[in-house]
Amino acid sequence: MEMTSAFTLNVRLDNIAVITIxxxxxxxxxxxxxxxxxxxxxxxxxxxxxxxxxxxxxxxxPDNFIAGADINMI
Structure with a gap:
C-alpha cells in the first residue's frame, strides 16, 4: 500500500516556508x-x-493541529 504524504510544502514569495499537515x-x-x-x-x-x-x-x-501519536502504533 502506497503512503500518501500528510505534509505539503509551499514557499511563499517572502521566502517563508509553510508546511501544512x-x-x-x-x-x-x-x-x-x-x-x-x-x-x-x-x-x-x-x-x-x-x-x-x-x-x-x-x-x-479546521479545528485541530495535531492530536498526538496514533494509538494504533502501540
Whole structure:
C-alpha cells in the first residue's frame, strides 16, 4: 500500500516556508511512524534553499493541529 504524504510544502514569495499537515482520511491529525521520513525529506529540501527566512507549520484541519501519536502504533 502506497503512503500518501500528510505534509505539503509551499514557499511563499517572502521566502517563508509553510508546511501544512493534513492526514488523509482522518478527522484529526495524528502522528505516524511513516511521517518521520516525510518530514526529513522536507527539511532536506528546505536546507538547500539559502534564501529561506523561516518555517511555519499549520494544519489543514479546521479545528485541530495535531492530536498526538496514533494509538494504533502501540
Amino acid at each position: 493534513d492526514v488523509p482520511g482522518e478527522k484529526m491529525n495524528t502522528l505516524k511512524a511513516e511521517f518521520a521520513s516525510q518530514v526529513r525529506a522536507i527539511i532536506k529540501q528546505l536546507r538547500e534553499n539559502k534564501e529561506l527566512r523561516g518555517v511555519v507549520f499549520v494544519s489543514a484541519k
